[in-house]
Amino acid sequence: MSQSIIHAAHRIVVKVGSSLVTNEGRGLDHAALLRWAQEIAEVSKMGKQVVLVSSGAIAEGVARLGWSQKPTSVHEKQAAAAVGQMGLCQAYESAFRAYGLKTAQILLTHEDLADRTRYLNARSTLMTLLNLGVIPIINENDTVVTAEIKFGDNDTLGALVTNLIEGDALIILTDQTGLYTADPRSNPDAKLVEEAEAGDASLEDMAGGAGSSVGTGGMYTKIIAAKRAARSGASTVIASGREPEVLARLARGERIGTQLTAQSTPLAAKKQWIADHLQLKGSVVLDAGAVRALRLQGSSLLPIGVKEALGDFLRGDVVSCVDVSGVEIARGLANYSAAETRRIMRLPTGQIEAALGYIDESELIHRDNMVLMGV
Ligand SMILES: Nc1ncnc2c1ncn2[C@@H]1O[C@H](COP(=O)(O)OP(=O)(O)O)[C@@H](O)[C@H]1O
Numbered sequence: 001m002s003q004s005i006i007h008a009a010h011r012i013v014v015k016v017g018s019s020l021v022t023n024e025g026r027g028l029d030h031a032a033l034l035r036w037a038q039e040i041a042e043v044s045k046m047g048k049q050v051v052l053v054s055s056g057a058i059a060e061g062v063a064r065l066g067w068s069q070k071p072t073s074v075h076e077k078q079a080a081a082a083v084g085q086m087g088l089c090q091a092y093e094s095a096f097r098a099y100g101l102k103t104a105q106i107l108l109t110h111e112d113l114a115d116r117t118r119y120l121n122a123r124s125t126l127m128t129l130l131n132l133g134v135i136p137i138i139n140e141n142d143t144v145v146t147a148e149i150k151f152g153d154n155d156t157l158g159a160l161v162t163n164l165i166e167g168d169a170l171i172i173l174t175d176q177t178g179l180y181t182a183d184p185r186s187n188p189d190a191k192l193v194e195e196a197e198a199g200d201a202s203l204e205d206m207a208g209g210a211g212s213s214v215g216t217g218g219m220y221t222k223i224i225a226a227k228r229a230a231r232s233g234a235s236t237v238i239a240s241g242r243e244p245e246v247l248a249r250l251a252r253g254e255r256i257g258t259q260l261t262a263q264s265t266p267l268a269a270k271k272q273w274i275a276d277h278l279q280l281k282g283s284v285v286l287d288a289g290a291v292r293a294l295r296l297q298g299s300s301l302l303p304i305g306v307k308e309a310l311g312d313f314l315r316g317d318v319v320s321c322v323d324v325s326g327v328e329i330a331r332g333l334a335n336y337s338a339a340e341t342r343r344i345m346r347l348p349t350g351q352i353e354a355a356l357g358y359i360d361e362s363e364l365i366h367r368d369n370m371v372l373m374g375v
């Protein structure tokens with residue numbers, strides 16, 4: 001059997017569920033947290049970047065408040081989450097510190113990822129943390145969300161974070177060894193699914209299907225998360241968080257649990273999305289040198305090669321790159337708005353900062369965020 005997709009993955013999102021983190025609700029499992037921290041340190045040393053999405057705030061809050069069971073009222077759940085998140089933070093901070101790693105807490109809501117500016121800000125912060133070698137630890141910002149605007153479960157959050165940072169892979173650690181052909185708790189004959197295509201509809205039936213008791217969480221949300229992650233080209237592994245050295249072994253290429261493979265790579269998925277993008281917010285007119293650099297040398301687009309910026313695009317919008325006669329050469333995600341582009345076009349990279357007072361990127365459109373058109 002081929003190697004685990006985690007072996008080749010560079011940027012990985014790891015999601016751990018409440019039952020694992022809190023030892024089935026009995027309070028934080030410090031030994032498990034230490035194990036994952038040790039393994040993530042090992043995976044980082046292999047040159048991979050890791051983001052951790054951790055549940056457990058509500059379960060830990062319930063334990064800290066001395067409640068015998070999870071409350072049903074939204075506000076009590078939110079209060080429990082606020083109490084429990086302190087415990088999660090403390091525990092992760094000291095577990096990772098033991099292995100020489102710094103951590104950062106990021107709490108997100110659905111609205112943060114739906115709003116374009118907040119999406120880009122969250123993305124930039126996460127990328128900056130990863131480049132600094134810090135491990136971001138993400139949870140839903142339970143205090144400010146109500147049922148209608150909740151991710152609802154952290155499997156979904158894990159997938160959206162994978163899309164956000166263009167991760168190569170999502171690892172969902174849970175209390176089962178992977179996806180079975182039926183719920184193994186009630187079907188002792190169920191078999192482990194070792195590999196399948198992410199998005200394969202038959203998986204949803206194995207996991208219970210929407211609307212069943214399992215459909216509100218359990219494996220179903222993991223299958224849907226794998227489908228979402230695959231949209232940006234990331235494959236998913238579902239495995240047991242209790243399996244010794246699970247993360248390190250996956251990273252070394254060992255096959256563990258269930259692998260749900262995406263049909264394209266993150267780069268190909270992004271380029272397809274850009275090529276298909278119909279809502280172009282503007283265009284830039286390139287000089288002959290820039291046209292040659294894009295077409296023949298596979299270069300990024302630098303401000304110096306831009307003669308004109310048309311329309312009113314913002315940073316992150318898809319813009320069209322045309323030659324002086326209006327022929328579309330490429331399409332890509334702009335790093336600067338139309339107004340900024342007008343101030344930096346025709347300038348060499350070294351003068352961008354003086355013209356704007358800051359520099360985000362030296363390219364107007366990076367090659368990885370660009371597709372050539374009509375070739
Ligand atoms: N086909 C299946 N294969 C494996 N587990 C399943 C399946 N269908 C339902 N489940 C249930 O899903 C549970 C894991 O989901 P959940 O309790 O939400 O975990 P987590 O807290 O890790 O998100 C398992 O304990 C199992 O009972």
Ligand SMILES: N[C@@H](CCC(=O)OP(=O)(O)O)C(=O)O
Pocket residue numbers: 016017018019054055056057058059081139140142152153154155217
């Ligand atoms: N934000 C919540 C997450 C709840 C959740 O999705 O839990 P799980 O299904 O165990 O991943 C918490 O930290 O308690």
